[in-house]
Amino acid sequence: MNLAIRDVSYHRGRFILTSVGLGLLVGVVMSMGGIYRGLVADALSFSRAARADLWIVQQDTNGPFAAVSRIPEDIRYRIAAVPGVLEAAPLSFQTIQIDRRGKPFRFFLVGYDLGSFGGPPEIIAGRPIRRKRYELVAGEGMKLALGERLRLGLHDYTVVGITGKIVSSGGDPAAYVSLPDAQDIQFKSDNDAIRNERRRQAAGRGGAGVPSTHIVNAVVARLAPGADPGEVAARIGRWNHFRAITDEEQGRIITKGMIEKARMQLGLFRVILVVISGVIISLIIYTSTLDKIRTIATLKLIGSPSSLIVGMILQQSLMMGFIAYGIGWTMLLLTYEKFPRRIILEAFDLQVLFAIIMAICVLASFAGIRKALKVEPAEALGG
Amino acid sequence: MFAVEVEKLTKIYGRGDTAVRAIEGATLRVKPGELVAILGPSGSGKTTLLTAVGLINEPTHGKVIIDGVTVADEGWKPGLDLRKIRREKLGFIFQAHNLIPFLTALENVMIALQINGAPQAAAEERATELLRALNLGHRLGNYPSALSGGERQRVAIARALANRPKVILADEPTAALDTENGRNVMALLKTLAVENHSAILVVTHDRRMVEGFDRIFEVHDGRIAGGV
Known part of the structure; x- marks a missing residue:
């Protein structure tokens, strides 16, 4: 019997609402990654289309x-x-x-x-x-x-x-x-x-x-x-009044110079939103653990190993992150074409974000786990 | 052999001037199949005695022996897995039933068995059998919130009996029930003590509920009055 699934299933309304809220947040984090990729692709789209060396x-x-x-x-x-x-x-x-x-x-x-x-x-x-x-x-x-x-x-x-x-x-x-x-x-x-x-x-x-x-x-x-682009560019550069830029250099000028600040800005927002997601997951898991203090005390009293209780909290946290990720991803898939700027979702970015969300869920569950481990079996007694 | 032996058990909370002797020099022995009540007013030390026997509150002095195993002798015996002893030899019934709200009646009983290593199918069979025996066969799939107070307490009793414990410890099991349901629960405990050959220690402050018990101990200011 999986206690985490049973608890989530019993409190599914609350769990789904929380996951949807988190999912929207994760969706925003994802979209920011997509916006950045879109910025790069947009910035390079014309120069790439020209197919110039x-x-x-x-x-x-x-x-x-x-x-x-x-x-x-x-x-x-x-x-x-x-x-x-x-x-x-x-x-x-x-x-x-x-x-x-x-x-x-x-x-x-x-x-x-x-x-x-x-x-x-x-x-x-x-x-x-x-x-x-x-x-x-x-x-x-x-x-x-x-x-x-x-x-x-x-x-x-x-x-x-x-x-x-x-x-x-x-x-x-x-x-x-x-x-x-x-x-x-x-x-x-x-x-x-x-x-x-x-x-x-x-x-x-x-x-x-x-x-x-x-x-x-x-x-x-x-x-x-x-022909070597660098060599030809150097030859042209020796003439007065002209500068020859290789296509690779042009790409660097565009991405590093023109969209670097946008990248940093989006990156900062992503970090802030990921931290906020972590804090929210942590608070939800902690308050959910507080709601279960008597249940945890009872489980300890009837001889449950700590691993069962730790597993329950950790699995719930991971489930929340997983569902939130799924909701965020689905939301973005349904809406990305309606964004005013191009959004490009790359598998690598999505995988990294998934790993980050899962790591945050593990970290976020620590406060709840710590609280649960401190619960004394004697707390099950009394009215 | 006794199911429970407590010898000169003392529990002191705090130190120095603020030390409180919750229980002092308590001695009692309970045989398998015996139904014993520990009576006393609030703050008399009866729950402290129960928690010491239940291996959740370390005695300051004295000895506790459960089913022949010395678990405490001037403190817990080193090297013992108290959780294992609790799940194998002890069953608990609480004042507020303490059922897990997100598990059905059946699952609440099964969890005690599965924690003790029972496979899913065996746990389900034993839990169903117990709940049917307690007239809860029609409530197997119900969550605690859908059960009456008496039904919840019977589920709690089924959970306490699940692993065929040598000792069942009940802390004010009738406090949340009306008189009729309270009497029914006590009668049920008495039947189970005999049928399962388990020693049952019931802590209560309600003298009306302990009619027909094999022995009654009274606790006043941490001291047990009555025979061993």
Whole structure:
């Protein structure tokens, strides 16, 4: 006969309610781990989708994601000529927020050369961009329909295709347009702005002419088989005004620099919540032991070994942790797609959390076990 | 051979000026099958005597022998497993029945047997047999909360008898019962003492409940009055 199961079964209402409460807490701990993994995946999703070996950006910057980087578009030809480089493509990035249906609508706009790489990694509906102007491939996360039109800068753009869940390092869904379109949206002034600039120049206060729009944020390069990315990056780095970042280095810049604080913050919250879970389990087990003092005294009096009593308390604590873990996991599985940010549940994280929860249950039961071991059989006597 | 022998048993609580002699120089012997009452007012030392015989309260002086085994002689005898002796040789009945609330009547009896190493099936068979003998055959699956006071006490008696103990110690077993149920329980104990050949020591303050007992000891201020 298992006393722990009998007790839990008899007090199942109380036990289930407690486990559900704990489960929600464990679910939050799990979701924070998932949010962190999601942050990393989101942050790297665009750079991974570009499938570039090198990122050539403005010198002395960590661009294009962690810092502003602007380089001339035509540098792509010089990059392509570097030994070891197979092909090079210019890319332009900008985060845009417009009003759509009365609500702020924010996304990450990528401009790419239609004849080169760096565009949408896959098309899950519609078609890729075929015309050089005014077509757009939207990320799945933007929830735009094929044929829908968006006003960006001076022109309307038609959604011709839908790509997967590519997002920026900030979690905004990505959309793709041709490079000239992206440059127009980012740099081209409207007629009033051009007239104003001309007046300023006429008054001797402006610069020379209208600024060029043939600017990109990075040039990405793919290397020939066998080429050493570090060596090629060093060669490009020797040129003035450019920095070449390997894809591995880019990943480090993004994860260590951009999301490190978020990781620490989430980690701290996880630790605090795990400690709170431990304290709650400990209190529940301790008060449950106090409720059973007479039962424990009676068991001791009729000759029960301490192991039976210790086992009962420990098993209840572990059961509570196990059920809470199950509830938290189920809750997260049912809801993770509804979170505003991506949540990625990795088996390793879940296994580690399970081990931590079980260890906490063992530790949390110590106070109850200590109390139970101190109970004198004589306490069973009397009214 | 006696089931219980207590010789010059003394229990002192505290030390120095605050020392209290709860029981002093108590001597009694109880034969198997004998039903003995220990009467006395509250605070007289009768429960202290019971706990010393029940191996849960170490005597300061004197000797306690259970079923021929000397368990205390100027303190507990070293090397003895008191829990083992308690579960094999002693049965307890409490004032407030002390049934485990989350176990059914059947399981409350089975637990005493399983603690003593009985396999599940054998424990279930013996527990069922005992409860049926105590007219609780229809209550096997009921939790204590669904039983009447008299039924709970009969389950407690079944649990005390489960391991066929040599000695049954009952602490105010009728205190929580009405007069009729109290008398029924005492009558039942008397029958069981004879049938099971167990020595039964009942501590009570209610003189009306001990009619028909084989012997009655009275405890006043820690001293036993009455024959050995």
